[in-house]
Amino acid sequence: MIADNTIVGNVATRNGGGIICHSGSAIVRGNIISGNVGGSSGGGIHYYLSSGSIEGNLIADNSGGPLGGGIVCSSSSPPIGGNTIVGNMADDGGGICWYNSTGTVTNSIVWGNNASTGPQISGPCTVTYSDVQDGWPGVGNIDADPLFATGPQGDYYLSQTIAGQPEQSPCVDGGDPDSAVPEGTTRTDEVCDVWPPDMGYHYYPCTAGPTPLLWVCVTPDTTQVVRGEDLWFSIDVVNVTDSTLTFDGWVDAYLLNGNPYARNPALGPVEITLGGNGGLYGVRRHVRVPMGAPFGEPYRLCCRTGAHPDSIWVEDCFEFAIVWPPAE
Known part of the structure; x- marks a missing residue:
């Protein structure tokens, strides 16, 4: 070896x-x-x-x-x-x-x-x-700028909003969900990777992150939306501890260039209290896409929990495109 x-x-x-x-x-x-x-x-x-x-x-x-x-x-x-x-x-x-x-x-x-x-x-x-780069056929493959970030040990960490970068690398959580999580980190704050694994090299050593308090999942109705229309999505939030938790929930949007939307948060923040092992399921929310928003992709929407605006506990994001209206 x-x-x-x-x-x-x-x-x-x-x-x-x-x-x-x-x-x-x-x-x-x-x-x-x-x-x-x-x-x-x-x-x-x-x-x-x-x-x-x-x-x-x-x-x-x-x-x-x-x-x-x-x-x-x-x-x-x-x-x-x-x-x-x-x-x-x-x-x-x-x-x-x-x-x-x-x-x-x-x-x-x-x-x-x-x-x-x-x-x-x-x-x-x-x-x-x-x-x-330039694509390759196969399950789970992508062709997107990995958004490398410089950190304590080198220049090939992955940009991650939870670690303080303004953009989220598409390689985060992009590895085979059935494969083992490498012992190491792709985050500039040196917190160890957790399932699902990130693509690419992992720096070592790493620091175990705090035990997650919540589980968050956001599911969009569509990933294509016309300017001036509503983008609808469903949110699940679960308290995975045995204790009652009070926290903020909010939604941030990111533009084509990865920069945060100037009017963030797009929704919230709202204060949420969940009893131990309790959850909110299928909560329906939407954001209105501005008429002047440029066409293209990827835009990104992140549903976040924590102490707004200082601390993100857990988040889930999805990407979407702003498209022309269908021809009549």
Whole structure:
């Protein structure tokens, strides 16, 4: 196993600037692999006739020459999961190159890599629950700016409103809900990730967050709304403790550029009291979309609980589009 290392600034005249696994088996887990050069292939990692796995690594700014800026798997199919693969470059497969191989990629962010062929991923593979620039078919995949944020240990945390950023990364909670939550954090306040897992690399160590007091779920009637009309949604709020809780509930809106709506809160705040293990279910609310709102997506609406405006306890958000009215 190759685990928990910082592998930076190495140069190989041939293969595997950071790591090479040749005719063997290796689990590569929890490493920062950055700024390495593989003259022939595999700037960050090179697997050849090998097995193992590539799990939970930050693979950034490596150069792979002809093949695989971040990773090249040649006649090898190690599963690739929970990695952030960003800013790498090669002629073929800037992020990942499958050469005479086919494999799987899960719970990963593959973004901002560069190659003339397959800038993000080159070669046949199955990709699920991952953020791949310019898109890739597969269950749970997205193609959206991951909104990286700089934090105490590096530059590849995920922007999260609960940690103080103005925007919410689409990779938050975007991992496979049936997969284990990595031991680590994507939050700049270093609070550990909880289910459902976030996509990408997790920094370690992390700090356990406070035990949730509430559970919140918001379900929109639609994710497309016409200017001047109402956007309706249903809210469930449950007190998951045995004690009575009094708290504020409110709704904040966010614009196309991620900035908060100038008139936030869009609804509330209202004071709510729930007895132990009590809940409010199917509460119907709506916001009116201004006539002057620009068309497009994604807008975002967040239903929040806590002590307004100082503290958010638990929130749930959804994205929506403002569209033209249907043709008559």
